[in-house]
Amino acid sequence: MIFTYTDKGVCAAKGFRAAGIHCGVRKNKTKKDLCLIVSDVKCSAAALYTSNLVKGAPITVTKQNLSDGKAQAIIVNSGNANTCNSDGIEVARQMCALVEKYTGIPASDVVVASTGVIGQKLSIEPIRNGMQTLVDGLGYNNSDDANEAIMTTDLKKKSVAVTFTLDGKECHIGGIAKGSGMIHPNLATMLVFITTDAAISSEMLEKALREDVKDTFNMTSIDGDTSTNDTLCVLANGLAGNREIIVEGEDFEIFKQALRAITEKMCRMIAADGEGATRMMEVRVSGAADEDSARKIAKSIACSSLVKTAVFGADANWGRVLCALGYSGAQVDVGAVGVDFISEKGEIAVCRDGSGVEFSEEKAKEILLEDSIIINVTLKDGSASAKAFGCDLTYDYVKINGDYRT
Amino acid sequence: MIFTYTDKGVCAAKGFRAAGIHCGVRKNKTKKDLCLIVSDVKCSAAALYTSNLVKGAPITVTKQNLSDGKAQAIIVNSGNANTCNSDGIEVARQMCALVEKYTGIPASDVVVASTGVIGQKLSIEPIRNGMQTLVDGLGYNNSDDANEAIMTTDLKKKSVAVTFTLDGKECHIGGIAKGSGMIHPNLATMLVFITTDAAISSEMLEKALREDVKDTFNMTSIDGDTSTNDTLCVLANGLAGNREIIVEGEDFEIFKQALRAITEKMCRMIAADGEGATRMMEVRVSGAADEDSARKIAKSIACSSLVKTAVFGADANWGRVLCALGYSGAQVDVGAVGVDFISEKGEIAVCRDGSGVEFSEEKAKEILLEDSIIINVTLKDGSASAKAFGCDLTYDYVKINGDYRT
Numbered sequence: 001m002i003f004t005y006t007d008k009g010v011c012a013a014k015g016f017r018a019a020g021i022h023c024g025v026r027k028n029k030t031k032k033d034l035c036l037i038v039s040d041v042k043c044s045a046a047a048l049y050t051s052n053l054v055k056g057a058p059i060t061v062t063k064q065n066l067s068d069g070k071a072q073a074i075i076v077n078s079g080n081a082n083t084c085n086s087d088g089i090e091v092a093r094q095m096c097a098l099v100e101k102y103t104g105i106p107a108s109d110v111v112v113a114s115t116g117v118i119g120q121k122l123s124i125e126p127i128r129n130g131m132q133t134l135v136d137g138l139g140y141n142n143s144d145d146a147n148e149a150i151m152t153t154d155l156k157k158k159s160v161a162v163t164f165t166l167d168g169k170e171c172h173i174g175g176i177a178k179g180s181g182m183i184h185p186n187l188a189t190m191l192v193f194i195t196t197d198a199a200i201s202s203e204m205l206e207k208a209l210r211e212d213v214k215d216t217f218n219m220t221s222i223d224g225d226t227s228t229n230d231t232l233c234v235l236a237n238g239l240a241g242n243r244e245i246i247v248e249g250e251d252f253e254i255f256k257q258a259l260r261a262i263t264e265k266m267c268r269m270i271a272a273d274g275e276g277a278t279r280m281m282e283v284r285v286s287g288a289a290d291e292d293s294a295r296k297i298a299k300s301i302a303c304s305s306l307v308k309t310a311v312f313g314a315d316a317n318w319g320r321v322l323c324a325l326g327y328s329g330a331q332v333d334v335g336a337v338g339v340d341f342i343s344e345k346g347e348i349a350v351c352r353d354g355s356g357v358e359f360s361e362e363k364a365k366e367i368l369l370e371d372s373i374i375i376n377v378t379l380k381d382g383s384a385s386a387k388a389f390g391c392d393l394t395y396d397y398v399k400i401n402g403d404y405r406t
Numbered sequence: 407m408i409f410t411y412t413d414k415g416v417c418a419a420k421g422f423r424a425a426g427i428h429c430g431v432r433k434n435k436t437k438k439d440l441c442l443i444v445s446d447v448k449c450s451a452a453a454l455y456t457s458n459l460v461k462g463a464p465i466t467v468t469k470q471n472l473s474d475g476k477a478q479a480i481i482v483n484s485g486n487a488n489t490c491n492s493d494g495i496e497v498a499r500q501m502c503a504l505v506e507k508y509t510g511i512p513a514s515d516v517v518v519a520s521t522g523v524i525g526q527k528l529s530i531e532p533i534r535n536g537m538q539t540l541v542d543g544l545g546y547n548n549s550d551d552a553n554e555a556i557m558t559t560d561l562k563k564k565s566v567a568v569t570f571t572l573d574g575k576e577c578h579i580g581g582i583a584k585g586s587g588m589i590h591p592n593l594a595t596m597l598v599f600i601t602t603d604a605a606i607s608s609e610m611l612e613k614a615l616r617e618d619v620k621d622t623f624n625m626t627s628i629d630g631d632t633s634t635n636d637t638l639c640v641l642a643n644g645l646a647g648n649r650e651i652i653v654e655g656e657d658f659e660i661f662k663q664a665l666r667a668i669t670e671k672m673c674r675m676i677a678a679d680g681e682g683a684t685r686m687m688e689v690r691v692s693g694a695a696d697e698d699s700a701r702k703i704a705k706s707i708a709c710s711s712l713v714k715t716a717v718f719g720a721d722a723n724w725g726r727v728l729c730a731l732g733y734s735g736a737q738v739d740v741g742a743v744g745v746d747f748i749s750e751k752g753e754i755a756v757c758r759d760g761s762g763v764e765f766s767e768e769k770a771k772e773i774l775l776e777d778s779i780i781i782n783v784t785l786k787d788g789s790a791s792a793k794a795f796g797c798d799l800t801y802d803y804v805k806i807n808g809d810y811r812t
Contacts, residue, residue: 054732054740084728086761118725119762223711226733305629306807313808319524322490326460327632334460355492356525395801401712402719
C-alpha cells in the first residue's frame with residue numbers, strides 16, 4: 001500500500017485537539033515545555049514502555065490509568081524526567097488531576113509522561129499555573145505546538161500522518177515523536193504519541209503495537225542508552241465510524257500497514273535528528289539465518305561507535321562493519337559476507353566473501369558524504385532480513401552531552 | 407600481597423629479549439611497526455583471543471602453533487590488522503617462518519599477532535626486509551622498543567612488571583599492552599604479551615589467565631567495540647628455577663596474585679589511554695546479588711555513552727548512572743541504590759535510596775575534574791562486588807575515529 005504523508009501529526013485524526021506552551025518547567029522561556037492532547041470522546045488505548053528497570057514515575061501512573069485499556073488525554077512536560085525522585089509518583093498524579101480539573105476528563109483516563117533531566121524534583125507549580133493557558137490553546141490543527149513542547153535536544157519536529165480506508169470509511173493515523181539522545185532498543189525512543197480515528201479494541205491496538213516495534217522503534221539507536229522514560233502510546237477514538245477491529249483479519253492488516261507507515265518514518269526522523277548527527281544511517285541485512293540474527297547484526301552495526309565515527313568521517317572503513325557483525329552474537333558464515341555502501345550518489349561494493357575488494361575511495365567518499373546513507377550487508381546463511389536505523393557519532397554529540405544539565 | 411612495580415615489561419623475567427623497529431608496514435617512519443620477543447628456552451604458553459566471530463588471520467595461526475602449549479617467540483606488526491584478507495593466513499605463516507629463518511626457533515613455536523586497519527592486504531616485504539635489523543636489536547633490557555612497536559593510536563606505553571617469590575626462588579612477571587580503541591569485553595584489549603620466568607605448566611597458565619580476565623581485561627571498555635584481533639598471551643620459561651606449578655595450591659595462588667598485580671594495572675593504563683580520553687573512570691559496584699550481576703552493572707555504567715560524556719564534562723549527572731544500571735540486565739532493588747563520586751579531591755554522595763540527595767555542585771565539579779575518578783555504586787541486594795575500567799568520551803575520540811584510515 002502506498003500512503004500519502006502529511007504533517008498533521010496527532011491532529012490528523014478526527015476529534016483530537018492538541019496544545020503546547022511554555023509554563024516554566026524549563027528556565028528558557030523560548031522553549032515550550034508542556035503538552036496536552038485530548039480526544040473529544042473516550043479512546044481505546046495501548047502503550048509500551050522502556051525496558052529499563054529504573055522507570056520514570058509517570059510510567060507507573062500511566063500504567064495504572066491504562067489498566068482498563070481506555071484513555072482520553074495525554075499530558076507531557078519536557079525539561080524534567082520526573083525520575084528517581086522520592087515524590088515523583090505524587091507529582092505525576094497531580095498532573096493527571098490538573099487535566100481532570102481543567103477539562104473534565106477523569107484523571108484515571110489521562111496518560112502522563114515526562115522527559116528531561118533525571119533525578120531532579122519536578123515542581124507542580126509551573127504546570128498548575130500554566131493549565132488554563134494550555135487548555136485555552138487546544139486546537140484541532142495544533143499538533144506542531146504539542147510536538148514542540150515534548151522536544152528536548154531535538155532540533156526538528158517529528159510529526160507524520162497518513163490517511164487510509166477501513167470498512168469503506170476514511171481513517172487517519174498520525175503521531176509526534178521526540179528523540180534525540182538516550183535512544184536505544186528497547187524501546188528506542190523517548191516519547192511517541194499516536195492518535196487515530198479508526199475504531200479498534202485496546203487489545204488489538206496493543207497487539208499491533210507490539211508487532212510493529214520489533215522492526216521500528218526497537219531497531220533504532222542513537223547512542224546505546226535505553227532511556228528511563230520511553231513511552232509509546234496510541235489512542236484510537238473510533239470517530240471514523242468503521243466497524244471496530246476486534247480480531248485479526250484484513251482490517252487489522254490494513255491498520256498495521258498504516259501504523260508501520262508512520263512508525264518507520266518516525267524512526268528515520270529520530271535517527272536523522274539524533275543528538276549531534278550529521279547523517280542518518282540505515283543498516284540493511286539480508287540473507288541471515290533467521291530474523292533474530294538479522295536484527296542482532298543490523299543493530300550491532302548501527303550501534304558501533306567505530307562504525308558511527310567512520311560514517312561521520314565519510315570513511316569507507318568497512319572493516320569496522322565486519323567487526324561489529326562479528327561481535328553481534330549472531331552466527332554468521334563470515335567468509336560469505338558482502339558489504340556495499342549506498343546513497344543517492346550511487347552504490348559501491350567494498351567487501352565480498354568476507355574480504356576486501358578493490359574500490360574507488362573517491363567514489364566511496366562521494367557516496368558517504370550524503371545526508372542519508374545505507375550500509376547494505378548480504379549474508380549467505382538463509383533468507384531473513386532486517387533494517388536498523390541510526391546516525392553518526394560526532395563532536396556535537398559529545399558537546400551536547402558533556403554538559404547537558406547546565 | 408604488596409608488589410613493587412617496575413617498567414621492565416616483557417624483559418623483567420630472566421631470559422627474555424625484545425626488540426622493536428620501523429620496517430615499513432606503516433608509512434610514517436617515526437613509528438615503530440614490528441616487534442619481536444624471544445625466550446632463551448622454550449616456554450609453557452597460554453593465550454586467550456577475541457570472542458569476535460571475525461578473527462584476524464594471525465589468531466588462526468597462533469592457535470595452531472600453541473596447540474601443544476609451547477612457544478618461544480612472539481612476532482607482532484602494527485599498522486595493519488591482517489584481518490579480512492584472502493591471503494591473511496599465508497602472510498601470518500610467513501611471519502612465523504621468518505622468525506625461524508632468523509632465530510632458529512621453529513615456526514611452530516611462534517606466536518604471531520597484527521594490529522591496525524582491518525581489510526587491507528598486509529605485504530610481507532617490509533617485514534622480510536626488516537628481520538635482520540629486528541633480530542640484531544634483540545636485548546635483555548629492550549621492552550620499551552617492543553612496546554612502542556605494538557602501539558597504534560596509543561599515546562603512552564603500557565609496560566609493567568613485578569617480582570615475587572615461589573618456592574624460595576625470585577620470580578618475575580611483566581608485560582606490555584596496547585589499547586586504545588576497539589576495546590570492549592570480551593577480550594577487552596587489543597594485544598597483551600606477558601612473560602614470566604616462573605615455571606608453570608601451560609594448563610595451569612591457561613587456568614590462571616581465564617580466572618584473571620573475568621575481573622580485568624573483560625571488565626575494561628573504551629568504546630564498546632570488541633576487536634577482531636585481541637590476543638592475550640603469556641609465556642613462562644621456568645628460568646627462575648622454582649618447582650613447576652602443575653596443580654592448584656599455594657604456589658598457584660601466589661602466581662595468580664602476581665598476574666593480577668600486573669593485569670589490573672594494565673587495565674587502568676589501557677583505560678586511561680583510551681582513544682581521546684581525558685580521564686580514567688573506575689566503576690565500583692558493591693552489595694550486588696551475585697558476581698555476574700555486579701559485573702553486568704559495572705560494565706553497563708562504564709560503557710554508557712551518556713555517562714562517558716558526562717564524565718568528560720565533569721558533570722555530576724548521576725541520573726545517567728542509574729539509567730545505565732537500570733538497563734544492565736541485572737536485577738536490582740532500584741529503590742536502594744546509592745551513588746558517590748570519588749577522586750583524590752574527596753568524595754561526594756549524590757544519590758541515596760534511588761533518589762537524588764542535596765549536594766554541592768561546586769564540590770562535585772572539583773572531584774570530577776581529576777584525571778582519575780571513581781563512580782561508587784552501592785546496592786542492597788547481596789554481598790557481591792565488581793570493578794570496571796573505562797574512560798570518558800571526548801571530541802578527540804570522534805576525531806581519531808572519524809578518519810582513522812587516512
